[in-house]
Amino acid sequence: MTMITRLEVEKEYADIDLPDLGYFYLVWDYVLKYYKTQNRKQDGFYKVVNMTEKVTGYFWPYKPEVSFSVPTDSSTPVPHLTRDRKASKQERQEYQDYVQDLGEKIGLLDPTTEGKNRRHTGRRGSKPIITGAEVKRPDLIIVNNYKIRWPGRGAVYPITNEYYEDNLKQLVEMKYGPDKLDLKQEQAYLKIATPERFAVLKIWQDEDDSNKKHIYEFSPDFVPVFGFSKDELLPKIRLEPWMTSPTGRPVDIFSGEIIDRKALESSYHPETVDLLIKHSPWLEQSGEFEQTDSGIRWVSQEDDRTVEFSNTELQQAAAYLEQYGDIPVDDLPYVTEQEVVMSGEGVLTLALKFVKDHKEEIALVVLATGAVIVTAIYFPAIMAAVAGAVLFLSRLARFAPALLATTGVLSAQAAEQFSGRRNCYQYEYLVKKPEGSDYEPHEYKILHHLPWEACKDNPDTSHLKGWDEKVEEFEKQNRK
Structure with missing residues (x-):
């Protein structure tokens, strides 16, 4: 029987708006399907929401695991922002490109923030920025105005002495299964958010399909549309059909077997299938990898199709995965499955399943597959060739690790460990x-x-x- 995801707001704390509950339900329903262990479930929620932050350049209302310095006195806790006060030359140019191409859609009027509107830091080991303060990382912050990245209450940021207006709508602490809120967490989170803005959400699953309570609706067309009109979504992202079907299962595009278009379209949107075939012809044709003077190419055994990338391009793809996907290159051969979970205007979001040391983990990777700027601020400008290189790189790591080692991407030790497993x-x-x-x-x-x-x-x-x-x-x- 299919397990049913349920959410409940604990009544002794603040209530949560229905649109926000719809978003939480969407994410938790996905996480509970594909993350098996208790610690991975919480980590899975962070990764899914953080992925959406990245796609939208952190112009997003939901901000997971923001680090706060919580003072011992009655002064206001402050969130930790990225380190540099002044934006770098590259960052300013990327920001300018972002505003020029997409700014009108989301109403960005100030193209010269010079770093004040920078995002919160993602470093889990971030040290206190207030003397004597304790660092706390609540599960989720919701901001009032997603065009402003500041995720805190009105306060002076101690590093720069700049004042930020109150932009904190709510702090939501999430408890799955037997996990409970402890007293220290409660005291710190009440200081961060105030009692009126501190909510606790319980998450669980059961098999009682007659119970219609604690279930919240979401749109399968765009993820999510809550609080947004469709022309504001940047980019428009859709769940793949298998994700919205109660019995849906994905086609593993990493299986190594020939997959015909009909089978792919049983799980994925036709537009997604077109992108996959364009960048991964090995899904529907036999072929083999071979070394060239400057890189690696895949050659079809059925027609004249080839896919080729230089060593430099593969190294850039590896750097992208490490920097923005948190996937060390030497871990790529541990990938056992690969599916598309979301797609949009020139964007694919892949779920990569790793099995390492008998532990399973799923990482989400966002790929731009066309000449669109979807990640212009905190991703480099990724053209289609880089997205293709990432797909090529992961395939090469799985099925020809020794060949990948010749590019300088994979270590010889890792290549030796995985060679011959075919x-x-x-x-x-x-x-x-x-x-x-x-x-x-x-x-x-x-x-x-x-x-x-x-x-x-x-x-x-x-x-x-x-x-x-x-x-x-x-x-x-x-x-x-």
Whole structure:
């Protein structure tokens, strides 16, 4: 039976507006589906909301895990902003481009903030900016005016002595399952937000489909539209169809098997499929990677299609993943699944599932797939080639790590660890024989590739005659 996500505002604290509850329901329903452990659920909420912050250049009303310096006296707690008071030359240019291209849509009138309107810091180890203060990181801050990034009450920012107007609408602490609010948290959060703006939200799941309480609606077309008119959304982002179906499951675009367009369109929007095929022709064709004088290319075995990136382009893609996706390059070979969860105007949001040290984690990566500025302030200006390079890079790390090491992107140690795992398969016997018997090629069948982390447990195949030929045949039929 399908688990049903439920939210409830604790009555002894402030209430939460329905549009905000709709957004929280959307995010938590996703997180509870795909994040399995308790600590990953909270981390998952942060990542999903932070991803949307990044896509919108942090012009977004929901701000997860903002660090605050909470003084020991009665003075106002202050949020931690990014370090530099003055914007860099590149940052000013990116901001100017952002305002020029998109500013009219969201009503930005001041193109020269010179850093005062900078975002909150994402550093979890941020030190107090008020002497003697304690650092607290509430689950979520909602701001009154999303065009102003300041996520706090009216206060003087101690680093620059600049005064910021009150922009804090609400502080929401979220408690999943048995997690409870402790006294120290409550005292600090009441100081940050005041009692009138401090809310506590309980989250849980059950299987009682007759219970219609504690469920909140959201739009499957744009995520989210709450508090916005459609022409204000930057960019317009849609959940993929499989996300909004109660029984929906995604097509794994990282499986290594040929996937026809019809199968892709069973999970994804046609426009999403077009983008995937454009940048990843290996989804529908057989081919192979090979080294060139200056990089790596993928060559189709069915027609004249090729995809090629230089070593420099792949290094830039790796730097993007590390800086903006928090994915170390040497972790890329640990990716076991890849799906599209959201898409928009030239944007794909991918969910990458990692299995490392027997622990599962999902990371969200935003890719710009066309000449649009969707990440102009805190992402570099990403053109289609970089997005294609990220997809190419992750594919290469999974299926040809030794080749990737020649580009200087992946370490030789990581490449050696993961090379050869393509020969790890699940198979079945087609006939019954006594234990220890040999099997002829027609007496067993290769079913599918095992996840690489299971390769070390793959039983000895020396009793399977013609194994290499069977592998070659399987690869020819199913691999890119």
